[in-house]
Every structure is written in C-alpha cells, then in structure tokens.
Amino acid sequence: MGGLKEECGIFGFFNNDDYNAAEMIYYGLFALQHRGQDSCGIAINDQGRIIYTKETGLVNEVFDEITLAHLQGKMGIGHVRYSTTGENLRENAQPLVLKYTNGHMAVAHNGNIVNDASLRADFQRMGFIFQSDTDSEVIAALFSRERMKSPSLEKAIENSMRILKGAYSIMTLTRKKLIAARDPLGIRPLVIGKLNNSHVVCSETAALNAIGAEFIRDVRPGEIIVITEDGLKSIQVVSKEKSALCIFEHVYFARLDSVIDGSDVYESRLRAGQRLAEEYDIDADAVIGVPDSGIPSALGFAERSGLPYIDGLIKNRYVGRTFIQPTQSMREQSVNIKLSAIKCRVQGKRLIMIDDSIVRGTTSRKIVQMLKNAGAKEVHLLVSSPPVKFPCFFGIDIALKEHLAANNLTQEDMRKSMGADSLGYLSVEGLLDTPRGAKSGFCKACFDGRYPIDVSERLDGV
Secondary structure, three states, X not given: OEOOOOOOEEEEEEOOOOOOHHHHHHHHHHHOHHHOOOEEEEEEEEOOEEEEEEEEOOHHHHOOHXXXXXXXXXXXXXXXXXXXXXXXXXXXXXXXXEEEOOEEEEEEEXXXXXXXXXXXXXXXXXXXXXXXXXXXXXXXXXXXXXXXXXXXXXXXXXXXXXXXXXXXXXXEEOOOOEEXXXXXXXXXOOEEEEEOOEEEXXXXXXXXXXXXXXXXXXXXOOEEEEEEOOEEEEEEOOOOOOOOEEOHHHHHHOXXXXXXXXXXXXXXXHHHHHHHHHHOOOOOOEEEEOOOOOHHHHHHHHHHHOOOEOOOEEEOOOOOOHXXXXXXXXXXXXXXXXXXXXXXXXXXXXXXXXEOOEOOOHHHHHHHHHHHHOOOOEEEEEEOOOOOOOOOOOOOOOOOHHHOHHHHOOHHHHHHHHOOOEEEEOOHHHHHOOOOOOOOOEEOHHHHOOOOOOOHHHHOOO
C-alpha cells in the first residue's frame, strides 16, 4: 500500500439486555482498529452522567479489565482515530465529551468537514473557545448551538446536517439517546446491527461480526438514527439522487470480511485483480500480492491469467500499517520491518506484483527493490486502482498534490524511479465495475478531480 493515511472508526451500543456495554464497544473497536491507530476512546452513559476514557495508542494499550470496569452504563460510543485533521494529541482523541444546553453530550466522528475552517472562525468570533483542533469539535459546537434553537437534539442535528459540508458518519450520546447520522452523500460507511434486544451502529459489518450481532441494514445517506429504550427511529433528512461512497473503502480501507453498502469487500478486490488480468497481458512466471490488501487482487489476477500465485512476501503481524508513521524517514524504514521477501520463492522468477494503490510511491519502491535483492529476475508492478492524482478532503490524508507520485511524474518516470520492469494501473471503468451489488454510487475524486461536494474552501490552501 503506497502511503494512504486511514480515517476513523466508530461504534455505538445501546444495551436492552444484560450485556456489558463497555466490553461490547471494546471488542467492536478492536475489530475497527484498522481504521485508526493513533488514539481511541469509549464514553458510557452512567445513569445520565457520561464517563469516558480516551488516550493515544491502540485499543489494547488504552483499555484493560480495570479501565473497562470503571465504564459501567447502559449505552455508549467508541472511536478509533487516525489524525487526518489535528495532531495526534490526547485532546484530539475521541469521543469528545462536553456540556451543552441540556446536560452532557459525547460525540464521535468519522470523516472530514470541508467548511470546518469557516464554521470554526464564526464560533470563535462569537467567543467560543475550542479545546482541540479537530473538525469533530466544530460539529459538536454546531450541535450545541442548534440545540438552543430546536425542540430536540435530533432536530438540532437535522438542522446541522443542512449546514455541514463534507463527509461524516457521526454518533452522539446523551442522557437517554444514542443518535447516529450519515452525510447526505454517504461518503463514509455506517451500518445498523442488532444483538438480541440491543442495538449497534458502527462503521463496518466486521465489527458486528466481532460481537455476534446481526446486520440489519446500512444507515442511508442523509439519515438520522435515534435509539432509545423504545427502539429505533429513522429520520430521513436529506435525500440525494446519487450517493458517493468513497471507493477506497473497497480498494483498501474496509476489512476483507465487511460488506459496504451491499457489496462484499473481498469479492470487490478479487474482481479488481481479474479486471487487471483482462487489461494487462504480461509474460511472467508467477503472481504475488503485497500483504494484506493486495492479496485478494493478486489471487484474482492469477485465477484469470492462469499464472500461479505464490507467497513472495511475508508480513510481520506485529507492525501496524506503514502510513501511521509520522515522518517520511520512519515510514521508509518501517517497510523493511513490516515486509520481507521469501528468497526461495522469488529467486530467478519473473514476478507480477499486485498492490492496491500508489500514493507517494515510497512503499512500492522499497518492495520492488526488496524482491530484486532477493533474486527476482523481473518485477512487474500492477496496481488494482487508478493513479491517485488529486487531493482528498473527505477523511483521507491525501492533502497536497505535491505528495502524489502520479501527479508529479509520468507513468514511465514512476516505473524507472521504482525500478520496476513495467508499471500498470487498473482503469477507472474497471475499478467501478468491481463492487457488484452495491446500493451506492462512488466518490472517485482522487482519480479524476470531480468532487461530489464544493471544495473551493479547501482548494485555496492546496
């Protein structure tokens, strides 16, 4: 994987049985750890009082039996974070817990708000003091302000959704309610599950599986879900003719065992490899995949091309994704720690190496060199997504064009810089054909620059 930074994961649990809500959220966050490895937190409603723990670090580093024992209550929300906005500081960890007109409120958010700078400036002019530099606190401030003018918090959230621009799946915890909302284009995923009489809302179906919950349905774009003791209520705020799920959920972000808006992630990646085999005919001895996200596409390529698939790279399971490293030098070094070539498998072979994407190009360059140092005769690099040429403003850290290899170099120059014998990308048309059965449209702006939302406020700084 060539340098994408992850977004966040959220998990909410409303207990109508005898479950331990904090433990359920803990296991749910564990299943969503791939969506954010900088910090995590859990907020629990304890008889109307919100108690919470949040800290930088992984879920199993922040929480233990003693910590979870203090988080007793009927319902709660949790969050794993990658710092796409704001530094990786404890005050930027989520959920955010604050006092508002009607008491305490906790907020957890996945995505990025495009108009957060102008909203923040408006609040600051009114005297609002922010404790963090995340757009999630701007959302919480907006909810609080709109609540002062609204008969209920859900109405305040409804009004806020007409003001917010960008990508967001949001959870809000109050004294009596767990409220979830998804942006009008559905750029970030959000699903509903049920465990006996208890309800779950979370980023991916994989987290439902982790606690044995049944998948009910996806939260619709522009929909608010309100969960109380009386059950679940839906409020459809905004209905767009077209939705725009981030296509990178299928390329890289989501877990292989998740189903996103009706489409199986594993099958999408398998078909991406099959389409690559249809688009490229390369004389080679074997196919290998870059663990883990490149493997299904490599299997699909091998199946369609008739070439054998071999394990050419081994992954150190105790190292996180390379993009969580804060500096370029650390990111480059972490590739050597994370992956190793299996010399006896690759020596003397002409290899087709499948990776899911190239952003900066650093990781791919290191892996190609690693394989050649292990004795590979040729390394043909194929990518199961198109070239990333444009910034993303919706929750992925692709903020500057100058960081994007495909924007700065021709394909041939990229091939030379990586030391590959050939370089090819999956076409946009081929990628969009991979999520079969999807109930959503897709945002592909990082490939073609066609943003589904006006991003002029952000483009001024790019």
